[in-house]
Amino acid sequence: MTSLDRRGFLMAAATAAALPPAIARARAIDADVRTGTIKDVEHVVIFMQENRSFDHYFGSMAGVRGFGDRFPIPVPDTDGLKNATVWTQLNKPPGLPLIAPFHLNTVQTFAHMRVEGTPHLWPDAQGAWNEGRMNHWPVTKTEHSMGYYKAADAPFQFALAEAFTLCDAYHCSILSGTNPNRLFLWTGTNDPTGRDGGPGMANSHDRFVSAGGHARSYSWTSYVERLDKAGVSWRLYQDMADNFTDNPLAGFKAFRESYDKVPGSDPRLAERALTTRMLDGLREDVVTGKLPQVSYIIARAADSEHPGPSSPAQGADFTAQVLDALTADPKVWAKTALFVMFDENDGFFDHAPPPAPPSRDASGGLLGASTTDTAGEYHLVASTADPQAERPELMGRPYGLGPRVPMYVISPWSRGGWVDSEVFDHTSVIRFLETRFGVLEPNITPWRRTVCGDLTSAFDFKTPNDAPFFESLPKTAETAARARALPGRTAPPTPALPEAPIQAAGARPSRALPYRLDAGAQVTGETVTLTFANTGKAGAVFHVYDRLALDLPPRRYTVGAGKRLQGVWAARAGAYDLWVLGPAGFHRHMTGQATQPLEALLAPQRSTDSLTLVLRNTGKSAIEAKVSPQAYADAHTPWTATLAPGDTATHTWPLKATGGWYDLAVTSPTAPGFLRRLAGRIETGRDSVSDPAMGGAARMTRA
Numbered sequence: 001m002t003s004l005d006r007r008g009f010l011m012a013a014a015t016a017a018a019l020p021p022a023i024a025r026a027r028a029i030d031a032d033v034r035t036g037t038i039k040d041v042e043h044v045v046i047f048m049q050e051n052r053s054f055d056h057y058f059g060s061m062a063g064v065r066g067f068g069d070r071f072p073i074p075v076p077d078t079d080g081l082k083n084a085t086v087w088t089q090l091n092k093p094p095g096l097p098l099i100a101p102f103h104l105n106t107v108q109t110f111a112h113m114r115v116e117g118t119p120h121l122w123p124d125a126q127g128a129w130n131e132g133r134m135n136h137w138p139v140t141k142t143e144h145s146m147g148y149y150k151a152a153d154a155p156f157q158f159a160l161a162e163a164f165t166l167c168d169a170y171h172c173s174i175l176s177g178t179n180p181n182r183l184f185l186w187t188g189t190n191d192p193t194g195r196d197g198g199p200g201m202a203n204s205h206d207r208f209v210s211a212g213g214h215a216r217s218y219s220w221t222s223y224v225e226r227l228d229k230a231g232v233s234w235r236l237y238q239d240m241a242d243n244f245t246d247n248p249l250a251g252f253k254a255f256r257e258s259y260d261k262v263p264g265s266d267p268r269l270a271e272r273a274l275t276t277r278m279l280d281g282l283r284e285d286v287v288t289g290k291l292p293q294v295s296y297i298i299a300r301a302a303d304s305e306h307p308g309p310s311s312p313a314q315g316a317d318f319t320a321q322v323l324d325a326l327t328a329d330p331k332v333w334a335k336t337a338l339f340v341m342f343d344e345n346d347g348f349f350d351h352a353p354p355p356a357p358p359s360r361d362a363s364g365g366l367l368g369a370s371t372t373d374t375a376g377e378y379h380l381v382a383s384t385a386d387p388q389a390e391r392p393e394l395m396g397r398p399y400g401l402g403p404r405v406p407m408y409v410i411s412p413w414s415r416g417g418w419v420d421s422e423v424f425d426h427t428s429v430i431r432f433l434e435t436r437f438g439v440l441e442p443n444i445t446p447w448r449r450t451v452c453g454d455l456t457s458a459f460d461f462k463t464p465n466d467a468p469f470f471e472s473l474p475k476t477a478e479t480a481a482r483a484r485a486l487p488g489r490t491a492p493p494t495p496a497l498p499e500a501p502i503q504a505a506g507a508r509p510s511r512a513l514p515y516r517l518d519a520g521a522q523v524t525g526e527t528v529t530l531t532f533a534n535t536g537k538a539g540a541v542f543h544v545y546d547r548l549a550l551d552l553p554p555r556r557y558t559v560g561a562g563k564r565l566q567g568v569w570a571a572r573a574g575a576y577d578l579w580v581l582g583p584a585g586f587h588r589h590m591t592g593q594a595t596q597p598l599e600a601l602l603a604p605q606r607s608t609d610s611l612t613l614v615l616r617n618t619g620k621s622a623i624e625a626k627v628s629p630q631a632y633a634d635a636h637t638p639w640t641a642t643l644a645p646g647d648t649a650t651h652t653w654p655l656k657a658t659g660g661w662y663d664l665a666v667t668s669p670t671a672p673g674f675l676r677r678l679a680g681r682i683e684t685g686r687d688s689v690s691d692p693a694m695g696g697a698a699r700m701t702r703a
Contacts, residue, residue, distance in 0.1 A: 118347030205251025
């Protein structure tokens with residue numbers, strides 16, 4: 001058992017004497033390491049806030065996949081929008097023809113702290129996503145959906161990420177609003193078959209019937225009921241008079257009957273989930289040793305971080321109070337993990353295409369494939385409770401994943417300013433609880449279990465106390481009071497001209513990831529066959545954009561661990577141009593003519609932190625190949641090879657200096673237009689760094 005270092009604790013607290021004491025405690029208290037495993041986590045606290053996207057908060061932060069993403073997706077050409085990427089969006093009349101992400105400068109105009117919300121239901125979310133084209137945000141979500149904050153506007157949020165761990169591939173669960181996403185956090189599903197009162201598509205069940213909730217209750221089993229049955233203690237901390245209708249359990253039959261004291265119901269459900277116990281109660285439970293094994297926190301409207309009634313400043317102050325309560329007894333915090341995430345993105349823009357099962361073409365065929373069963377992931381049953389969320393043309397669409405939202409992993413095992421780029425969603429929180437307490441949630445679909453991780457990669461359970469301290473976390477109360485005093489909310493003006501947003505340069509420590517992915521192209525006759533390979537421990541979704549037909553949705557291929565898939569494209573007028581994206585910066589770009597016989601394959605050497613490129617000439621004439629580094633030029637040297645018919649040539653580059661990152665382009669003077677761009681990070685099972693080449697101005701024009 002690791003004892004708390006009182007001297008180190010006091011020294012760290014003294015460096016930030018002006019801070020709320022609990023904030024200093026949260027970063028200074030060492031983990032109570034007994035087994036060096038997840039079993040050392042005795043308390044899990046889950047705090048879901050409201051309606052912010054990842055780019056909206058952290059697009060400008062160094063070391064995460066933000067505005068400096070080097071591989072933004074291409075968007076379809078339309079009038080006034082040519083050769084652009086996802087960073088430049090069409091607007092609708094009478095607004096400007098084009099719009100890009102723009103800064104909500106609260107230092108200059110403090111009213112932008114209380115920015116107006118945007119549409120955020122199933123129809124408009126589907127419209128912005130546009131089956132993966134990602135090009136209709138201002139049209140369906142309003143112009144100010146493109147607004148974002150910087151560190152000066154949200155200093156507490158940035159400092160929290162710098163002190164602990166930020167997940168930059170955590171997605172909301174469904175392309176819809178608050179209650180449907182909270183259903184996934186509390187139950188793992190929205191009941192896609194409709195057998196138990198669903199599918200949950202809007203906010204019809206976020207309150208009791210007497211307060212306007214739907215008369216027919218949801219009747220499937222929640223995860224907290226499974227915890228209860230297994231003897232794992234839990235409760236909700238909330239104000240029943242003002243929980244912003246963010247408690248989804250108010251719509252479930254078992255909890256409604258418990259609250260109404262129906263004979264035969266379980267009174268403990270209402271006592272734990274439908275009573276008022278706020279942060280003073282949380283603090284009391286911490287200091288008296290009564291903190292449950294699993295706790296959920298729901299904020300009041302003004303503290304919820306929701307655009308309009310709340311703000312980044314008010315949410316920051318409430319989060320600081322949560323930390324204050326949880327660190328009231330350092331011995332308890334030494335055994336506690338706090339997850340802070342957002343239920344959905346409101347309508348705020350995020351550039352990363354969410355992993356999702358394949359869309360369908362006009363004839364009903366899949367645009368892509370999956371090695372994993374996708375049952376339960378498509379909207380096939382209309383909701384009778386949420387008719388305002390239904391559109392006939394949206395039947396059959398995938399439920400999610402939705403856009404990225406911020407997720408902080410705050411604990412003694414996740415200190416140090418890390419980024420974790422594994423794909424997660426709200427069901428990942430349940431997966432973490434499954435791993436820790438052994439209570440299975442059968443409602444989580446096979447597809448989500450394949451694609452979304454269990455959040456354990458964000459933790460260092462073996463050597464957590466080696467993490468560095470950080471010098472400061474800002475005060476929150478004064479700015480929160482200013483935000484509360486604002487007379488109302490604002491819809492900020494749109495800039496006259498689109499301007500590329502800028503991400504700070506620099507890498508940050510990055511957790512090891514479970515991905516070992518590849519995608520190669522083979523050209524035969526007039527067709528191009530892509531082979532997607534996954535030799536890693538986690539499944540992944542590959543997005544493929546046909547840049548010669550961007551009016552079509554991208555194809556998506558879900559490839560489970562140890563699996564392979566193939567997709568075939570017809571060359572268009574003898575040419576092809578395919579843009580492939582996978583998780584954690586994986587990228588392939590394949591262009592050329594159908595008659596060009598050069599192939600390029602990667603062979604990672606993980607034990608030696610190196611990468612071997614294999615070139616093969618499958619044609620009948622000699623061909624010259626040139627390999628040029630597109631980043632990390634100091635570490636990666638160019639290479640030229642001439643291959644006779646049937647020949648193979650190889651070259652190896654060391655990757656230790658780049659943290660495993662590579663970015664190589666294969667071209668050929670004897671095959672005009674041929675390109676194989678290969679980029680990503682080789683995973684060795686060891687922690688590394690984020691992409692050292694990421695950062696700078698957003699790339700608004702296609703390469």
